[in-house]
Amino acid sequence: MSERYDVIIVGAGPAGLATAYFLVKKGFKVIVLERGSEPGSKNVFGGRIYSYVLDKYFSGWRSEAPVERWVRREKLSLLCKNDVVSLEYEIGREIDGYDSFTTFLSRFLKWMALRVEQEGAIVATSVRVDEVLFDDGKARGVRVGEDKLEAEYTVIAEGANTLLLEKHSLRDKISPKDITIGIKEVIKLGREKIEERFGLIGEEGLAQFLLSPLFGGGFIYTMKDYVSIGVVYRPLIKDQVEAKDVIEELRLHPSISKLIGDGIPIEYSAHIIREAGYRDLMSKPYGDRYLVVGDAAGLLLNTGFTIRGVDLAIESGRLAGEAIDRISKGEDPSIYVKLLRESEIIQMLKKFRGVPEVLSNHKIYTVYPEIACRILKNMYSVDESPITLRESIREATGSRFSMIKFILELLFMVKNL
Amino acid sequence: MKILTLIKLTLDISQLKYESTGEPLTEIAPKKMGDSDKCAVEEAVRLKEKLGAYTVVATIGSTSENERIIRDAYAMGIDEGYIVKVEDPEILQATSIGKIVSSLVEKTGPYDLIILGAGSLDTHSYTLGSIIASKLNIPIIAGVDSLQYVDGFFEALCIMEDGAYTFRAKAPLVVTVTTEANEPRIPTLKTILRSKKMEVKTLTIHDLGVDDVVKVDLLDVKRYVVNRRKILWDASEDLEKAVDKFIEVLVSEGVAQ
């Protein structure tokens, strides 16, 4: 092919598009290749993005980007069979705008793609990359069907399902014990019902984390007219239920079904994610003339309730952009890892290093919600003899249970989400 | 030879969801180039390859998805494309769409062949091609399952309720094709990249000199509900009982003893 690009990016997810955005701004000739018919048509996503990355790099985004609601209310709920214990935090009105917002990734990526194309890059859809072309370990471009497309650099932004990386033995196949499945459903409820039932006004939104022995960890995000609910399903823990039934468990829980039971499910999707967190970070997300960004490189936070990766993907795209710029000026490719290490995202992933282990600690899902529900049930049930907090804890746990330790453990889980 | 292909952004009705009141959630249904429209594009591109025809594509609408389907047609090999900007073309009377298209033909034509899908899946009217033909006063061959160009004639095979018709006509002509007509090609990287760089021209209906579009006076759309008895028997549990029940129905309907 006559056409030559400086950089080919495989995948128009947040990581690929961000990489394109930063590179084209630096004057590189960039093309993004996406197998879906549109950016965002193949991505699975729960619903919340953190604002800080956009504030840093996308001026004017608050008025342009397709925001559904600004998250003002954060809620953590422990769900037992029938009862619920919740902790809620309402954020005071922010002066510089809210820290996070809910959106549909498909719309958000369309917007990102538009920004990228306005800067002069090409986003070509319905193009599936079959392999990266290597010449003695040096990436020269990609092959799409019969066609070859060459470039100075190739960026792999294929997401968590790392088929290309596995094909070229750049990454191990995911081991069954590390498999987590993110499942989500979008339910149409209508604006009025959402605002009334979730106590929201105008553009305010709610983000709720759920913990339950019935399904593990889960989330609820409110959109304008829709509610996105999901679970982070770990087949190893919950072998008694099928993946597709897990979300049913959530939807049918009395406290949830009264909120959304009359809504219409309009979309169901599921996606495998690698569980291992920090452990699973690619040790060498680069090579001769190629870099790996976003989920593909393992830059994904699984908090147990939710999956978070869009901000990390965008940030890694920025770092990849900077790295390619510096590599093209003669620096060593390892600069990419150096930049990553210094960045906030690696710090963040490190902080969550222990989460997979905590998560495999069944107690989190099976015991804690029960205990919390029992404690509060005892406290609030009215019978002849009033009961003290201490007594109620003792009765609920039947042992020397430390309330402090319990709360700390819970907060550890929720911290930084 | 110059060919105009008309394409439409249609709902993927297999993925249509409904409100509890039965209203279809059309705004969230995935949209794509109509299946038979895609066959029309393919047919035009084949004529281009065989006879060196110049191919133009047009669609009516106002969203970014309209631009996407024009580029999809470019990626299949079409040379030039127009979007006629109209809000909500879905609710325009077919006769108004016909008027817009015939003005477009006058402005960008003349064309030897105007080719489009026999029916879009969403409204499936099968009438647009005919309306255009009547407005331009040229013949139509509708519902074509196979199209050939032989000795200066278009030769079309149409399988209909009562048998097989072969129609032969010279240009200018309107042809509507079914999904049987061909297997549309899958664009290659090369053609997709080319399509990204091509210009998509836009026109307003005023550019076309059309100012009186008529809207359909739509009062209501609801899911079609059929009230049937819905009595079910599970043969995997009890085959004999299910078969006996089946026979009982045949007997009570008077078609078996």
Added chain:
Amino acid sequence: MKIMLYGESIEWIKQARTVADILDGETIGVTPSRELGNEAVKILNKVYVFDSIHYEPNSYYKTIYKIAEEVKPDLSIFPSTIKGRTLAGLYAGSRDEPVITDVVDLRYVGRFLEVKRLVYGGACVAVLRASTPLTICISQGAFKPSEKGENGKIEYFSRVDEERVQTIFKPREYLGIPLERAEVVVVAGRGFKKREDLEMVKELSSRLDGAWSVTRPLAADYGWADTWIGISGAIVSPRLYIAIGVSGQPLHMIAARNSKTIIAVNKDPSAPIFEEVDYGIIGDLYQVIPRLLEKIKKKT
């Protein structure tokens, strides 16, 4: 109100006559067949017959258009078949009046007509308001046949020829009862694994004195039959419709919905067809149908 209708079968003309009953209009028929014309005058006020060897849309519509110039109809009705739709589009386009296809019901509301039509491949019904002059297409079976009789007049009309299009016609060979007239229709879907297995369907249909057909993939993709039932194939309205191994997609069901009774055999309890049946057998057709045939044989 003057209602002009172009008909190809007497069953359809009787149903179209029902529309005229609803609107209390005078009925003027148009048909390309003398035979049909002779039958139609018994139920319509007047019938125009133009002679034709076979269908060609461009000459047909010009003829119908010329007749309409004489008749000046308020409402013109065509069948919702491919031919009917094509003619309706040409006709309405040249008269510059709106055309609404797939009409299943209509009535007067004040000065306007309220028209119900199928949209989205038969999955939805839309209600529209329209005024005359208007062209509509109605599906076979959408209206009950009218019982009313007339003693109408026949007028022969000479056909307008369209020299620009030549036509060759090869009629379909009908084996057995034509689908459109069968009292029982047995339909095979993709639940059938091999062409030979359709023998079961043929046997069942012949035992019930009915006709058999398939869904579109079996005809168009596998070539196991020439025709199929569905929006792009034949539309039927039998007394009994038996669907075997058919999932029940709207594009298929739209053509079967006017059946009086629908039975389905499908192994998937969540198949959409079970939403549209009177009786359903959940089970493997390879067990159910052979056993059914055995029992029917034993009985007769």
